[in-house]
Amino acid sequence: MSDASAVPPREGHPPGLYMLFFAEMWERFCFYGMRALLTLYMVSEVFSYSDAQATAVYGSYNALIYLTPIAGGILADKLLGYRWAILLGGLLMAIGQFTLVVQQEFFFYAGMAFMVVGNGMFKPNISTLVGRLYPDGDPRRDAGFTIFYIGINVGAFLSTLVCGYFAKFQDWTVGFGIAGVGMLLGLVTFGMGRARLEGHGEPPKPEQLPANLTKVLLGSLALVPLVYLLLSEDAAVRWLLGLAVFVVLGILIITAVREERVMRQRMFVLIVLWFFHMMFWMFFEQAGTSLTLFTKRNIDLDIGGWEFPAAWGQFFNPLFILVFGALFTMLWANLGRKGRDPSIPTKFGLALIQLGLGFYVLVWAASGVEDTGLVSILILIFCYLLHTTGELCISPVGLSAVTKLAPKRMTGMVMGAWFLSIAAAHKVAAMIAGKTGAAGGEGMTPQETLPIYTDVFWQITLYAVGAGVLIIIFGQLFLKRWLHGVN
Numbered sequence: 044m045s046d047a048s049a050v051p052p053r054e055g056h057p058p059g060l061y062m063l064f065f066a067e068m069w070e071r072f073c074f075y076g077m078r079a080l081l082t083l084y085m086v087s088e089v090f091s092y093s094d095a096q097a098t099a100v101y102g103s104y105n106a107l108i109y110l111t112p113i114a115g116g117i118l119a120d121k122l123l124g125y126r127w128a129i130l131l132g133g134l135l136m137a138i139g140q141f142t143l144v145v146q147q148e149f150f151f152y153a154g155m156a157f158m159v160v161g162n163g164m165f166k167p168n169i170s171t172l173v174g175r176l177y178p179d180g181d182p183r184r185d186a187g188f189t190i191f192y193i194g195i196n197v198g199a200f201l202s203t204l205v206c207g208y209f210a211k212f213q214d215w216t217v218g219f220g221i222a223g224v225g226m227l228l229g230l231v232t233f234g235m236g237r238a239r240l241e242g243h244g245e246p247p248k249p250e251q252l253p254a255n256l257t258k259v260l261l262g263s264l265a266l267v268p269l270v271y272l273l274l275s276e277d278a279a280v281r282w283l284l285g286l287a288v289f290v291v292l293g294i295l296i297i298t299a300v301r302e303e304r305v306m307r308q309r310m311f312v313l314i315v316l317w318f319f320h321m322m323f324w325m326f327f328e329q330a331g332t333s334l335t336l337f338t339k340r341n342i343d344l345d346i347g348g349w350e351f352p353a354a355w356g357q358f359f360n361p362l363f364i365l366v367f368g369a370l371f372t373m374l375w376a377n378l379g380r381k382g383r384d385p386s387i388p389t390k391f392g393l394a395l396i397q398l399g400l401g402f403y404v405l406v407w408a409a410s411g412v413e414d415t416g417l418v419s420i421l422i423l424i425f426c427y428l429l430h431t432t433g434e435l436c437i438s439p440v441g442l443s444a445v446t447k448l449a450p451k452r453m454t455g456m457v458m459g460a461w462f463l464s465i466a467a468a469h470k471v472a473a474m475i476a477g478k479t480g481a482a483g484g485e486g487m488t489p490q491e492t493l494p495i496y497t498d499v500f501w502q503i504t505l506y507a508v509g510a511g512v513l514i515i516i517f518g519q520l521f522l523k524r525w526l527h528g529v530n
Contacts, residue, residue, distance in 0.1 A: 057176040059243070060187050062236035064194040067169055069229030070133065071198030073140055075361075076206035076222035077158070078105075079354045082335050084215055089146050095477040098332040102473020103280040104155050105328070107270060109466035110287065111163025113459045116171065118164070122255040124246035125168040125175070126237065131256070132164025133230040135263060140223035144216045154219075156270040160263050168244075169233075175243045189372065192439075196368070198225070199361035207354030284467050291460045292317070302450065308525035309448040312388075313457065315522060317464050319391050319514050320441050324468035325475065326398055326503050327430060330357055332476035334426075337405070337496045341489050343417040351420060359424055363431035371435040384530055387444050388518025392511040394437035399507030401429035402500040409497045416489025447529050475499065 081104070084090070085097035092100070119128035139157025142150050173191050177183060202222060210218030246252045273280050292314065299310035338344070339353035378384040385393070408422040441461065449457035479499045514522075 056183055056187050056190070057241070059176050059236065059239040059241065060173065060190060062232065062239045063169060063173055064191055066229045066233035066236070067191060068194040068198040069225045069232060070136070070165060071195045072202040072225035073136060073222045073229065074162070075199040076202030076225060077140060077143065077219060078331055079203045079207050079357045080210050080215065080218050082332050083339065083354055086336065087215070089215060090148065094336060094479060098473045098476040099277045100274060101332050102470045103274050103277060104159065105469035106280055106284055106466045107159045107273060108162050109462050109469065111159055112167040112462065115163035116167040118259055119168045122246065123259060125172045125244035126240065127246060127252065127256060128164045128168045129172070129233060130230065131260065131263070132161045133226060133233065135161030136165060137223055137226040137230060140219060140226050143219040146216065152271050152274050153267070155274055156267045159270045160266050164263070172244045192368070193365065196361040196364045200358050200365065203355060203358035207352045210354060211352035281470060284470050287463060288467055291463055295457070295460060305527050306450060309527060309529065312522050312525050313444065313448045315517065316387065316391060316441065316444060317461065319395065319510060320437065320461070321464040321468045322510050323395055323398060323437050324465050325471040326507050327434065328469055328472040329476055330360065332473060333479045333496065333499065336479070338423060340492050341416055341418055341496060342420050342423050344420065356423060359427035360431050363428055364435070367432060367435060386518050386523045386530060387440060387526065388514050388522045390436045390440045392515035392518065394433040395507045395511030395514065397429045397433035397436065399504045399511065401426040401433070402507065403504040404429070406497045406501045406504060409493055413490065413493070416493040
């Protein structure tokens, strides 16, 4: 195995980066293609779930998606190495995606269970492998992750268009099947690119790989039935998440108390940011549930006699990230050089305010269309634009804050806690979205569903903007001081 620390900085990026770019692009094509269809599929004539039931299942699925990577990262570190963990995870995800093609409830839940377990092995380890390509202190690392992040959003953008189109105009099975083909392309790309990794990502004890791989595979298969059951037991997932949040935040608080003053105060800032981070995502993640159903029922999708697929509403977010991501990176850098870069809490506040304003434009537009119940698609696009600019103020900033504020000896654990906030947010998001479907959905007219959605969206507006203002005030009063120069 080559020694990463011995690789001198050079022009360009390691050849493995571009292989990982395309492998992750296809994997995200699979993941987001399936996600764009999930809620619409459940409320369709195939299963005829109520809105509340569909959003509960969707929330449980995404919450578990963000829980399993903690175990997947540990297994890769200790037993498999990153390369074999990624291959195993990708294989399980492909099995899950093609299982979804069968339009029966058993196969539906089984497919999601395979996706959850496979994602736990794939997602954390391919990102870690990107970092391993660069020596410590290599100035190319941040740019490398930016390139990798672009791959994620290219996959999300393309999959929403392609899978959403075929699910709408041909059949659900075609949409899910195409997403599965994307996963296979990702596996082939990664499998053929071993030489480009230059020895990175191999197992810590290669001689034990066959035995360890067998154990992990059997353990993963044994975990699938448990995830299957959890997906259909909403209360169990909520209990599991509540316990995880209680334990993890308890560990963070105890750790903070035991640290010296500067690190203690930085840890307390992280804990405060954790709650606002969760609040952002529990509103933002209405995209896959209530916003998708609002798009289907209360957005005028007729464009010159052609019907815009409701699933396509979700492609605006990755599109805007591709358009504005680099601009925000340059903006923060330019403000930093001038000494005017906003503090981390201020950026969190701006993110929440923009998110709230995105929902407000829907409420505002709805006030003038009570007769038809249909809002212009341009308003939906503007909503997603505000949500995306908000995301760019909090998502990369939050990840960077973890690496800057957490004690070096436990950065990995704190990063896991950070992703736990997203897992918890998904479940709360499903509970919020369920309120928009309390009176039914598929049997109601646009004029009847419009006030139900806008009432919930107005409440989200108030809470999001209020939280944004609150974190900015907290930041100015004491959080900025507790950062001790970190920005």
